[in-house]
Amino acid sequence: MRILTARLTGFRNLADGDYEFSPGVNLLIGSNGQGKTNLLEALNFAAFGRSHRGARSEELIRFTDQHLHVSLAVDQASGVRQDHEFGLDREGGRRFRIDGQLVTRRADLVGRLATVFFRPESVELVRDGPEARRRFADQSLASLDSGYLAALMAYQRALRQKGRLLADVRRGARREADAARELAAWNADLAVHAVPIGRRRGEWSSLLAPYADAIYQDLAGSPAPLEFQWRPRLQAFAPARLASATDEELAADILAEFDYIRPMELRRGRPLAGLQFDDFLVRLGERDLRVFGSQGETRTAAISLVLAQSDVVFRQRRVRPVLFLDDIFSELDRERARRLQERSARNHQVFIATARADDVAGWEPDPARRWLVEDGRLTALP
Amino acid sequence: MHPGAPGGGRQASGGEFQSPALERLVRSLQQLPGLGRKSATRIALHLLANHEDAAQLTTAVDDARRQVTRCGRCGAITESDPCAICTNPGRDASLLCVVASPVDILPFEKAAFFRGRYFVLGRLLSPLDGVRAEDLPFDRLRARIDEDEVREVILALDTSVEGETTALYVQRLLAGRAIHLSRLATGIPVGGALAYTDEATLQRAFQHRTGVEGG
Numbered sequence: 001m002r003i004l005t006a007r008l009t010g011f012r013n014l015a016d017g018d019y020e021f022s023p024g025v026n027l028l029i030g031s032n033g034q035g036k037t038n039l040l041e042a043l044n045f046a047a048f049g050r051s052h053r054g055a056r057s058e059e060l061i062r063f064t065d066q067h068l069h070v071s072l073a074v075d076q077a078s079g080v081r082q083d084h085e086f087g088l089d090r091e092g093g094r095r096f097r098i099d100g101q102l103v104t105r106r107a108d109l110v111g112r113l114a115t116v117f118f119r120p121e122s123v124e125l126v127r128d129g130p131e132a133r134r135r136f137a138d139q140s141l142a143s144l145d146s147g148y149l150a151a152l153m154a155y156q157r158a159l160r161q162k163g164r165l166l167a168d169v170r171r172g173a174r175r176e177a178d179a180a181r182e183l184a185a186w187n188a189d190l191a192v193h194a195v196p197i198g199r200r201r202g203e204w205s206s207l208l209a210p211y212a213d214a215i216y217q218d219l220a221g222s223p224a225p226l227e228f229q230w231r232p233r234l235q236a237f238a239p240a241r242l243a244s245a246t247d248e249e250l251a252a253d254i255l256a257e258f259d260y261i262r263p264m265e266l267r268r269g270r271p272l273a274g275l276q277f278d279d280f281l282v283r284l285g286e287r288d289l290r291v292f293g294s295q296g297e298t299r300t301a302a303i304s305l306v307l308a309q310s311d312v313v314f315r316q317r318r319v320r321p322v323l324f325l326d327d328i329f330s331e332l333d334r335e336r337a338r339r340l341q342e343r344s345a346r347n348h349q350v351f352i353a354t355a356r357a358d359d360v361a362g363w364e365p366d367p368a369r370r371w372l373v374e375d376g377r378l379t380a381l382p
Numbered sequence: 383m384h385p386g387a388p389g390g391g392r393q394a395s396g397g398e399f400q401s402p403a404l405e406r407l408v409r410s411l412q413q414l415p416g417l418g419r420k421s422a423t424r425i426a427l428h429l430l431a432n433h434e435d436a437a438q439l440t441t442a443v444d445d446a447r448r449q450v451t452r453c454g455r456c457g458a459i460t461e462s463d464p465c466a467i468c469t470n471p472g473r474d475a476s477l478l479c480v481v482a483s484p485v486d487i488l489p490f491e492k493a494a495f496f497r498g499r500y501f502v503l504g505r506l507l508s509p510l511d512g513v514r515a516e517d518l519p520f521d522r523l524r525a526r527i528d529e530d531e532v533r534e535v536i537l538a539l540d541t542s543v544e545g546e547t548t549a550l551y552v553q554r555l556l557a558g559r560a561i562h563l564s565r566l567a568t569g570i571p572v573g574g575a576l577a578y579t580d581e582a583t584l585q586r587a588f589q590h591r592t593g594v595e596g597g
C-alpha cells in the first residue's frame with residue numbers, strides 16, 4: 001500500500017497544497033517543532049479516523065482556520081487506486097470518504113488504509129507498564145478487525161458502569177442487596193464481551209511473536225530467541241482451557257471468577273478481575289526484558305514488535321502497510337539503525353521522520369525522496 | 383492572545399443579537415436536543431418572518447402538552463389511558479415485548495407483524511448516569527406478567543451495553559418463572575438504536591429471536 005499524493009488544507013502548521021511522495025522511502029528531516037510528526041499524523045489519520053497520538057480533532061485544525069481537509073491518493077497493492085478523504089471542523093463535524101463514498105461508521109474505515117506507526121514513545125513499549133503493551137495490542141488488533149474494536153469498546157463501557165456501581169455501594173449510596181442483581185448483570189455482560197477479546201489477544205500474540213523474533217534476529221542477532229506471550233489474568237484464558245472450551249463455557253468460567261472475587265470488589269469499591277489486568281511477557285531466552293533488559297535490547301525488542309505488525313497484516317490481507325517511523329533511530333547503534341533502514345525499505349513505502357540528518361546520512365535507498373521540513377513546509381533535498 | 387488561538391475563530395462566527403427577546407428565543411431553541419446555535423438561529427428567524435408557522439407551532443405544543451399522556455399499563459405515548467394497544471382484544475396479552483423507550487414501539491407497529499403487547503421500561507440501567515434498578519418499573523413488569531398470564535417475554539432492547547445488561551437483568555429477575563424468554567437476534571447493528579432500525583432488519587431479528595435461559 002502506498003500513498004502517492006496528498007492534498008492538505010488547514011492541517012496544523014503544514015502548508016496548504018499538494019504533496020507528492022516516493023512509493024519507496026520518504027525521509028523527513030528537520031529541527032524540533034517544524035511539522036514532521038504533523039505530516040505523519042495527517043497521512044495516518046484516515047487509517048483509523050483518529051490521531052495516532054490521541055489528539056482531539058479540534059487540535060488538528062490550524063489555529064487560524066475553521067476546518068481542515070485532507071485527501072490522499074493511495075495505491076493498493078494490486079495497483080488499484082483508492083482515494084481517501086476526510087474533513088473536520090471546529091463544531092465537531094467529521095466526514096470521511098473513500099472513493100467519494102461517505103463512510104459513516106469508524107468501523108468501516110478499518111483495514112481500508114493499512115498503516116503501522118512507530119511513535120517516539122513506542123521505544124518504551126517493553127519497559128513501560130502493562131498498560132502500554134495492552135494499548136499496543138488493542139490498537140494492533142483493532143486495525144486488523146473491526147469486531148475487536150466493537151467488543152473492546154463495549155467491554156470498557158460495561159467496566160466503567162460496573163466500577164461506578166461498586167463505588168456507589170462502597171460509599172453507601174446503594175445498598176448491597178439492591179445492587180447485587182445489577183452487579184450480576186454487569187458481570188454477565190462483561191463476560192460475554194471478554195471472550196472474543198481474550199481469544200483474539202491470544203491468537204494475535206502467537207501470530208506476532210515469531211515475526212518479531214525474526215526481526216530482532218535481523219537487527220541485533222541474538223543467540224536466544226525473542227519471545228512474546230499473552231499473560232491473561234483470567235484463569236478461563238489459560239491456554240489449555242482456551243483451546244478446548246466453547247465461547248459459552250468460557251463466559252461461564254469468567255462469570256464464576258467474577259462471582260468469586262465479588263466480596264473483595266465490594267469491599268474495595270472497584271473491579272479486581274478482568275482483561276484490564278492482562279500483560280504480555282517479553283523475553284530474550286530466559287530473561288524477562290521487561291525487568292532485566294538493557295536500553296538497546298528493550299528498544300530493539302520494541303521496534304521488532306511494532307514492525308512485526310506489518311507481517312501480520314501481510315499474512316492476513318496480502319498487503320504491506322505503509323510504515324510511519326517517527327524518531328525511531330534514537331539511541332540505536334549505527335549498525336542496528338542501518339539494518340532497520342534496509343529492512344523497513346524492503347517491500348514497504350516508508351515515511352521516516354528525524355531531527356538528526358546524521359541518522360540517515362549515507363543511506364541511498366531507491367526509490368527515495370528527502371525533504372527538509374521547516375515551519376510546516378517541505379523543501380526537496382538532493 | 384494569538385489572533386488565531388483555538389476558540390478565537392468560534393467567537394467570530396458567534397456573537398449575540400441586539401434584541402434580547404430574539405436572543406432568548408435562540409437560546410431556548412438551542413436547549414432542544416440536536417440543535418446548535420446555527421440551526422437555532424435559522425429557525426428563530428424563520429418563525430419571526432412567518433407568523434402563521436409560529437402560531438401553528440405554539441398551538442401544536444400546547445395541544446400536545448394538554449392531550450398527550452402515558453399509558454399506565456404499558457408506558458406507550460397515547461391520548462387515552464389505557465392505550466389502544468392495551469385495550470385491543472385482538473392482541474395477544476400473553477405475548478409481551480419489552481422495550482426501552484416509547485419510541486421503540488413505533489417501528490414494530492409500522493412493520494405490523496407483532497400481535498402481542500408492549501411494556502416500556504423508560505430507561506436502561508446505567509450507574510454512570512445514576513439510573514438504578516429501583517428507578518425502573520420492574521415491579522409493574524412483574525405485576526403485568528402475573529395479571530396477563532404472560533407466556534412469552536421478548537426483550538427488544540438496544541444493543542448498547544446498557545441495553546444488553548438491562549436484558550440480562552430482566553432475565554435474572556424472571557428466572558424460575560414458567561415463561562419463555564427471548565431476545566431479538568442479531569441483525570440490529572452493534573451500538574444501534576432500535577428506533578432507527580429499518581423494518582426488514584427488525585422483522586428478521588424478530589423471527590430469529592433467540593431463547594435465553596433465565597438464571
Ligand SMILES: Nc1ncnc2c1ncn2[C@@H]1O[C@H](COP(=O)(O)OP(=O)(O)OP(=O)(O)O)[C@@H](O)[C@H]1O
Pocket residue numbers: 011012013030031032033034035036037038039058059060061062063064354355373
Ligand atoms: N493546530 C495547529 N495549528 C498550527 N500549528 C500547530 C497546530 N498544532 C501544532 N502546531 C505546531 O506544530 C509544531 C509541532 O510540529 P511537530 O509536532 O510536527 O514537530 P516535529 O517536526 O515533529 O518536531 P520534533 O522533532 O520535536 O518531534 C509546533 O510548532 C506547533 O506550534
Ligand SMILES: [Mg+2]
Pocket residue numbers: 036037038326
Ligand atoms: Mg515529532
Ligand SMILES: [Zn+2]
Pocket residue numbers: 453454455456457458464465466467468
Ligand atoms: Zn398501553
